[in-house]
Amino acid sequence: MQQRSLGRTGLKVSRLGLGTMTWGQDTDEHEARDQLVAFVEAGGTLLDTAASYADGASERLIGSLLGSVVAREDVVLATKAGITRRSGHRTVDVSRRALLRDLDASLRHLDVDYVDLWQVHTWADDTPLEETLAALDTAVATGRTAYVGISNYSGWQSAQAATWQRAVPGRAPLASTQVEYSLLNRRIEAEVVGAAEALGLGVLPWSPLGRGVLTGKYRAGTPSDSRAASPAFEGFVAPYLDERSARIVEAVARAADGLDWTPLQVALVWVRDRRGVTAPIVGARTAAQLAAALSTEELALPGELAEALDDVSRA
Numbered sequence: 001m002q003q004r005s006l007g008r009t010g011l012k013v014s015r016l017g018l019g020t021m022t023w024g025q026d027t028d029e030h031e032a033r034d035q036l037v038a039f040v041e042a043g044g045t046l047l048d049t050a051a052s053y054a055d056g057a058s059e060r061l062i063g064s065l066l067g068s069v070v071a072r073e074d075v076v077l078a079t080k081a082g083i084t085r086r087s088g089h090r091t092v093d094v095s096r097r098a099l100l101r102d103l104d105a106s107l108r109h110l111d112v113d114y115v116d117l118w119q120v121h122t123w124a125d126d127t128p129l130e131e132t133l134a135a136l137d138t139a140v141a142t143g144r145t146a147y148v149g150i151s152n153y154s155g156w157q158s159a160q161a162a163t164w165q166r167a168v169p170g171r172a173p174l175a176s177t178q179v180e181y182s183l184l185n186r187r188i189e190a191e192v193v194g195a196a197e198a199l200g201l202g203v204l205p206w207s208p209l210g211r212g213v214l215t216g217k218y219r220a221g222t223p224s225d226s227r228a229a230s231p232a233f234e235g236f237v238a239p240y241l242d243e244r245s246a247r248i249v250e251a252v253a254r255a256a257d258g259l260d261w262t263p264l265q266v267a268l269v270w271v272r273d274r275r276g277v278t279a280p281i282v283g284a285r286t287a288a289q290l291a292a293a294l295s296t297e298e299l300a301l302p303g304e305l306a307e308a309l310d311d312v313s314r315a
Helices: 029-041 053-065 096-110 129-141 155-167 192-199 234-240 243-259 263-272 287-294 303-314
Strands: 003-005 012-014 017-019 046-048 076-081 083-086 089-092 115-120 145-151 174-180 202-206 281-283
Touching (some): 017 029, 076 096, 155 174, 174 192
Parallel strands (some): 115 145, 174 202
C-alpha cells in the first residue's frame, strides 16, 4: 500500500487507515484479529482508535493483539482523548488534567509505552485552548507520544491551534486533523482543508463512506446486521438516510456500474484522492468488508466521473 507523509512531518502512514470504533462492541476479538492481520499484510500501517471507543474496550482489544498477532513496530498507532462515554452518557473534558489522565489510561489499555499519534478528540469552549495544547506538549516531552494532532476542529479552530503551536518555541507542532469527510458531508472543504494545507496538517477523514450509507446497503431498507440496525449506532447513521443522501448514493451506484466497481470503491477512492487528504479512516464490521476497502489500492477514478460526483454532491 502506498505510504504518505502525515502533514509536514517525517511520519509515513498508509493511505488507508483502519478504524476501530466498533472493536470490543460490535466487532469481537476474532473479527478484529482477522482485520488487523489482513490490513498489515496489505501494507496498511495506520491503526486508529480512541479512549472513548466502547468505553476503552477498543484500546484493550488492540493491546491484546499487538505483539502477539502483529508486531508493534508494524503499525502507526493513533488514539484520541477528551471524550468519555459511560452507560450511554457522553462527557467532553479537554483540560490538561483530563487529557493526560486519558492518555495514561490509553497506554495501559494498549499495553504500550507510547503511541505514534495522539489527538484531541474535539474542541470545547469551556477550556482555554492554550491549556489543551499544553497537554500535547507534555505528552511529547515525556515520550508518551511521538506526534500530536486534533480532531473535529473547525477551520478557524484548526488555524488557531496550529498557529499557536508553531509560533511558540518549544511547542509540539500539530501533524494532523481528523474530520468527517465524504460525498455526503463535504463541509470541511469550506475552511478546514485550506487551513490544513496552509499550516501543514495532514487530513484524516473519518466516515469516508458516509457512515456506511455510500456502500449502497441501505438502498432497499435497513439490513438487520447493519450499523443502522444496532442500538449503539442507529442514531449515528440516521442523519444520512434522507432524500439528498439517496440521490448521491444513486449517482455513486451508477458510476460503479459504469466502471464495474462497487459503490464502496467509488466513494472511498473519491475521498482518498481529494486535495489535502492523507488517509481516510475506514471502519469495517467484518474482515470481508475490510477486504472490499483494501481492494481500492490500485484504483483511480476517471476525471470526468470525479467531476460528476463533485457536482451531484455539492448541492
